[in-house]
Amino acid sequence: MPEIQGAIRVLRAKGYKVTQPRKQVLKVLTQAQKPVSPYDVQKILQQRGEHLDHVTIYRILDLLCLLNLAHKVLLSGGFVKCALGDEEGCHRFMVCRQCGAFQEFADKSLCEEENELAWHLGFRTEQHFSEFFGLCAKCQG
Numbered sequence: 001m002p003e004i005q006g007a008i009r010v011l012r013a014k015g016y017k018v019t020q021p022r023k024q025v026l027k028v029l030t031q032a033q034k035p036v037s038p039y040d041v042q043k044i045l046q047q048r049g050e051h052l053d054h055v056t057i058y059r060i061l062d063l064l065c066l067l068n069l070a071h072k073v074l075l076s077g078g079f080v081k082c083a084l085g086d087e088e089g090c091h092r093f094m095v096c097r098q099c100g101a102f103q104e105f106a107d108k109s110l111c112e113e114e115n116e117l118a119w120h121l122g123f124r125t126e127q128h129f130s131e132f133f134g135l136c137a138k139c140q141g
């Protein structure tokens with residue numbers, strides 16, 4: 001499956017084994033049209049006659065998030081595959097309150113501004129999580 005080749009390369013480059021369960025979860029994330037919970041992942045796999053337990057799915061999702069291959073969308077509690085690759089700056093989401101559409105974006109200068117703000121307050125930032133909530137272009141009409 002070519003869509004997960006990029007993610008597989010990242011796993012290998014960081015010294016992680018490309019196991020069958022990791023490939024299964026990556027495939028589910030790649031094909032999903034919206035954020036999926038670990039329970040959703042399990043259900044989708046079951047429909048294909050594949051089975052992974054919850055703990056395994058959680059661990060794999062954690063690892064994929066750590067490697068920036070997937071992200072947790074905080075507003076939905078679900079996980080999505082990263083759509084940006086290694087674009088600089090923290091990866092964030094805009095989520096439409098009406099249709100649920102979400103868009104990933106990154107802005108390095110936004111991160112720098114936030115880091116500076118934190119620096120003034122004596123805090124050293126390692127990562128930013130933020131989401132924009134509102135209306136997508138389609139739903140504004």
Ligand SMILES: [Zn+2]
Nearest residue numbers: 082083084091
């Ligand atoms: Zn991303």
Ligand SMILES: [Zn+2]
Nearest residue numbers: 096099136139
């Ligand atoms: Zn919308």
Ligand SMILES: [Zn+2]
Nearest residue numbers: 090111127128
């Ligand atoms: Zn940042």
